[in-house]
Amino acid sequence: MAFNSGIQGPTDAPTSRPLTGLESVENIPYQIERRGEAIQRTRVEYPKHTIGPNEILQYAVFPVFNDDAEDGFGFEATAAAIDVQCDDGSWLSELGAHDEAGFSIAPRAQYESHVLSVNQWNLKTVDLSQAMGKTIVEIDIVSWHSAESHTSLLPHGWFSDIAIATKPKPSENLVELIDIRRGTNSSLSYSRGNCAPAVTVPHGFNFGIPITDADDISWTYKYHVNNHSDNTTPLQALAISHTATNWGSERNVLHIMPTADVEKGAFGRKERELSFRHRGEEARPYHYCVSLPHHIDAEMTSTDHVVAMRFTLPETGGLILDQYDSHGSLVFNTDNPTFQISGYNDSKFGDNPSAPRMFFAISCNHPITSVHEGAIPERSNVSAAISFKGIGPVVIRIATSFISLEQAVHSLELEMPPEVTFDDVVMRSKHLWEEKLGLVNISGASLERRVSFASGMYRMFMYPNNAAENAGTVEWPHWVYADVSDPRDWRHGNDRTGCEVRQGRSYVNNGFWDTYRTIWPAYCLFEPDAAAQLLDGFVDHYRASGWIDRWCAPGPTGGMVGSSADIVIANAMISGVDLIDAESAYDAALRDATTISHRSQVGRFDNDHAVFRGYVSTATEEGLSWSLEDCLNDFGIAQASRWMLDHIDEHDPRRGEYAANSVYFRNRAMTYAQMFNSDVDFFMGRTESGDFRSSPQNFDPRVWGGDYTETNAWGMAFSVPFDGEGLAALYGGRDGLEKKLDAYFSTPETAHFVGTYNRVIHEMLEARDIRMGMFGLSNQPAHHIAYMYAFTGAPYKTQAIVRDSLRRLFLGSSIGQGYPGDEDNGEMSAWYVFSSIGLYPLTPASGEMLITSPSMPQSTIAFPNGVKTTILAHDWTEDNVYIQDVRVNGKTWDSLSIPITLIRKGITIEIDLGPEPGDWGTTKNSAAYSLTEHGKMPVAVKDMTSPADAMDRALLSSEGSVWSDSSSLGHAPQPNAALLFDDSFDAGLKLCPSDCVSYEFDNRRSIALYTVSLGESSVSLQKAQPDGPSEGGVRTSFGWAIEVSDDGSSWTTIDEQHSPTYPWDEQTRAFLISEPKAARFARFRVVGEHELDVRQLEYFEG
Template structure:
């Protein structure tokens, strides 16, 4: 089909006839030529009703030679059973759904078996609306990925003309799905024409608490639908089946442009479809931008839909795709360029920008195209386009404050199914006691701020509360929460979450480390500025109606309002299941405006105010883990009554500027600056202070020791301990990069942090593996051992003897509970490894060897400093233990794998498959732990046949694709998010999405092939930290600053590969110049003047003017400052 409505979006001349007439010399009427329309400077469309509509639908562009710009592509994209009409579904309703896990009703019609609908009930129903009455002859159901007991067993399918009166079409009982992802088709006795359909599931396959289904297909059964000749390009309701985006919507608004087709050729296939007829003049500041959503079924793995871009046809007959334009990351802005770069994520929205003025200034855009161009087929592809714009880009000027480069919403466009950071927009001071955050789901203790997936019916995000938070990770969950929310409702405001929520647009949101502000669609403005234990909030109302609502996630809390004095007190016992040891939080707050009314019941309540002439109400709020009186005193200490909101904001900004100013760079793009400084914010957001100043002395309520009395509404029953303590850290995640970064950038603060965790040992007898805040039983390895040893070897000052004793206890004592120490200790000191009877025993073993190496190096230095023979002997013992990794290498299989206590491999060597996840491996497979012995890289290389063998193994690692196949889920119940994220890295088995892989690319240095380290590190830096402007920015969980610290070190050109050694591996610096302002007053300057997106290889290195021939750098050298000069090529 070809459909076109001609219009130009420049000024038009209105005439009273179809053409103007003039009188010629002979008196005949002749037509005058049309005057050319004046060119516009900008154009934008989001495919909504008020936007410019496409001028063409499903129409291929024609080149200057008059030939269609398409070959080997048609519009025959189809999914599912013959005649499947689920793409015509316009609405889905359900009895319930699992929104937190993105296991929602829309997944039933995304034609993607890997997603599912889940409801926590044994029965349920789903209704589907079609865009028109449709004759249905059959339907199909697809089983979900796991738990066959949750499958439907009995159900009824009904149809309706009006969505209210239902007619039974089919009833089934005792249906069983023999496999996961199995599709079963059912014929209707008679063809039925309806616009609405309802599936009522009356019984599941035995589960008492859940029902799930992957897909529902409604079909006409028609097998002879004609194939459209050309690639499809038309407006519809947008994609479904995304782990991070709202279903049936554009990136903004309710519509998007779909592109879809079938690549029929074996070789190249392409189609350049025209969409808009425009008249836009390009100048030097012109920027093209758009959002793109390439779709891919999990079983395809061809990423074919990413061979796509917007193209521009100019009036001179040239195309943008011919002009060597690049996107904001330096990749070619052509369909092939985007596809080859692997820059676009599938099943997610991607933000693409290009400064087209640099290549097309002076030209005039005539047509805007959506282009697909792929080198090989056959394949089918589809995706969506939204928010197409050609606009004048604002001049790039340096920001006055480095903290203004940091975006706290970065990493929030995530879910439990796919992580782009899994962050929330925490406003806080560095290592602060509290976080203060907007909350889009006030009933959640995990994903508390969803960038887009929880948008309302107008596809706008909504805030339901502003909250005190202490969440270290959505997987650990939030705790000790307290919520407030402004309301401009007249009379008594409705305190219900859905009723009080306010919609906003991200462009009206300012999310910085030191400040959060948002203007809602109804005119209310909310602002927050933090201190350590307190915060100041300011709510500005559009009129005289001004209220503040109080609430909490759960009812495990208390609230007392003092209307006469405009104050309140409260407490919170709210905590997630992962919040080990969490104690009661106390809250005290004061308003500056006169209270005119209010009431409370349980945790909910409200106060109504006379907001005065400025319509503003200011709240000063503080917390304590000790008592209400201490919360009140914390407020006095940090935000006295005379303090202004702007002063609190400035003071917080100053603290962040001091931290972020440790690193300054030249030659960085705006996006890279955002990545760098947002990363430094994440790094120093954690870990968090757990102590308070009580009468001039630091004390804390212990989450590590037993309570000494019962809590009261005003005072904790926890043990009160003298000293400083720090919490919120999972050492398996952070030891590799975050802790070395603290030691490098802020060694004095690093010493305080270490002492703060060693205090856990002094208090409760152990240092947490995962402190949230107490002893959480999660992850493998007591990795504080090597983290603190590395700090000590690098000269960080702390109680080294106590830290060493805590590490030795971890390494030698059978722990009293699962939340502390090492697992498998009953036998592992004697066997030399944790056997297969220990969950993830291989990982416990390999992580244990790394930690033993750290203990050995720490003991070695302690012996040198104290002369105590104990340290010398123990150092030798632990160094010997650190080499036991060789005993877990299965030479026949060529991989490390688990052994039982008798020495037998878990899997016969001949049957071993390193692609299988779980069992002995933590969040990965055999490939993921193939290089986890950096402490002895020479010995590791020998296992693989020498340095060349290690290089070959790394090559195979990067060329063996991760498929995230259900067949390889191993011991996991289904495909876990880490598998999908690793697949979408698209670097073989290298899963940058998880920390266990973060050292692997630097192992090429040990293999004598540093150029491969350099090549691959730069690919990661350029490709896997994108999307900051739309809430992305990371690939996988950011994890308390670890992914950010990886970016920091790698962009500087060196990395802490061997923790505890005091050395860094050399990589490839990202910037032309970077200056690190060291704590000792000196500077480390990293120069790489010839650096570029293509010049990624180190041709030579000079250190302080002298040629450097090693692939490692000692910390003792760079900590003194100096100059590293990289010659890049």
């Protein structure tokens, strides 16, 4: 089975250095032969060893994926393991030994468990307690081959680092189990998290990170891929960072690097780098330390606005100061007692218009004795080499500000004055993290799960990041910030920003398309008051610029689809978060949904048509994805509208607006159903004319891209978490949805159908490697799918899938892995935390959590107000994955979901588990929240007007109207009333007082709700009055009446609006009719004193 391939080691290794082992340089190749016996053994040279207490077998294995194999058989190389024979003839695999995930170490079990990842190193740990006292006489590579596969290429791979070691004694303090390197064993082409190893406080202003590749502003810390030939890892700097994601958001980067010889004279990135091994690192969020050659130790810790570094240096040593590029400055004032070094930094990834200038002040604990400015010629204005005079380690304190140098100095004095030591900051930061991790306490979990849980909690509270700075005192803070919400060509000074400095708190670094799914529900559940502060920090973007960013890093970057802050806001409301400014939060969502954005970074795409059609067409890239996300967000606004209505005074002037919006947006949410193509049983994009993009003959649901953002049609077949019953009805009922889900989890992802991506992207490979059909838990669009069995009568399938995912897809934390794909701003970590404790926010803004099978025996949510909720999993084992019964405070609980308000009261949830599926939660009354009732089809009420009929049915009945051609489409000979019913905002009519636009229905219809789309805001209209608004208030200067008639001549008014509020230009508003009346005709008549730029009219039945 072992073979000599002539190759030293793995060559296709996207996350590690080719041709080397995990830690060692040498590898042992293996190949699984296709011969008679299924089990094959090859002896490995290893000295005899008597097994002592607390000893483990460790080894690394790299199975190679066979891309030529039939679907499902490319993973045969994972049927390999290391086995140990003892002096009594027994084999370890026969003694019941298992790996770190609880799977048997027999090769067939390793293969069938899908626990090994392909094309990357796996670190296996096997407890030897079953064989304690026995003597190891032989260590073998053992493999198993399946008779079902017959590819010409034999399964093969490599082993390395085989050793008998002592089991480490882990800390009982969860904070001390956090490993900030988790997720860093990644690359551009394959993700195991794609994380930056940040030293920071929760939601910190700054990060401190170690850098292994200072030339790369995205993947700055690479766990293995750019190791040296001796398999050591280079360190090229410790750095100030503000990254939101590896995918292009890093900015304002300062580099500090120790050197053994400050007189050396060559300080470029490669020349200055020092090698280390990962076992020489301590990597906690409150303290990073690495041991380097020449007896150098480098450490970091952090406050909110200050990153402190401590260096143990030889006598000839010093520090190198550098920046990512030359866009900055570096100034020395060595006699200044407060700070000796200052400057600014403009470095950023690409052309990020929202990245502000960062000012910094650096204070040193020892006098600077020499300064070699311009030490790096290509960045001479921002680089230097410095040496110090003094006894003991060098400590530098780096304070940063986006406002001014003066503010940076002020933050330095506030947060780390000279009397505060490096170790003081370590302990203070540690305490802050202990408070966050103390929100959820877990018991009975394995070490691997405890590390994953703790590290996940760290990632959850690492983002979003504070952007505000304290211009006051510790006792009386005065928060201000440099506003970047509306990027422009700021004119920064050498010591002060050109941005507007606003009062208040702002938060940045969040991709809402990712985070709405789990992490914002986590903030709202675990820490509602803090969630209110965080969310208001983004609402302040709206107060400053009129919009909340879709992807904020630190201002709007425009990534992804959907204005997902809308559902985040709604979820906070429904979850009982006491929002600081609920009305502004609501209005921010309302603007996304009802107006046209002329900035691609904010708002929704295609609102000039989609608002009326009910979908974003294929003319917009990924239009279907936009459509389905819009529906979810509209559901959220409907929920938020009802919440606002329930929480305002009965005399509030917006009551009618909230009531109308709750109906209107609920109906808009239901338009997802028109994107379902029943000919193929998948959601599909529609063209501008309403046709589906593809015919059944040309449609393949495995193909990526096109309509589907970062997935394929399978991946979006269940993207309606707010209406599971409606989705089930589209598939023919609960049984139909169950069959569709079963097909999803059994149809293999092959990564062969690249579609419009035109290449294999990392998400395809990661989804393939999960080996659960199309289930791409590696990416956010799939995170809810396993939970959709809640609408099938088979919730036990959710329980099995989630438990399996938790058991094997989040391994490898100790070697920089830990995630099956990108960990985005804490979202995947929150999926892990929620699923582990047995709760899941399937439908944000529903006010409920779904109950599932916990992956640990006990967890307790300790709310900040002292209330505790405990979740007990009785008879918990790795094999007991199915829920048999649930009790809440001792009483039987049949529902699959539980109200958040009840969880917050402090309860005990008891979950009985067993090895076989139970019947808990299988009745129709057990189902989770759904917009559509069980057994009914999802139906959106359609506008009773039609673009196709408007030429014949619409009539303008007044002279003097003027054609409004906002889109330069050309000029018609006369105004055409059909323009107001063409499902487009592009052009409309300027209607004068007494002008009327009527529409004849196909039969008598009863209008329950209507919409009016105006080109100008009410503010603009009032300013346009000849006399302007009076000082005492706004005049009734414009408005309309809605009238109905059976004969087209005698009209009855059913609604009248006088100066309705339109806060923004190009907005659509909905209005309820209090007493609908059936009629053949409807008429819009302008009243008041001012003409109206009307773009669209819609009429809806009840």
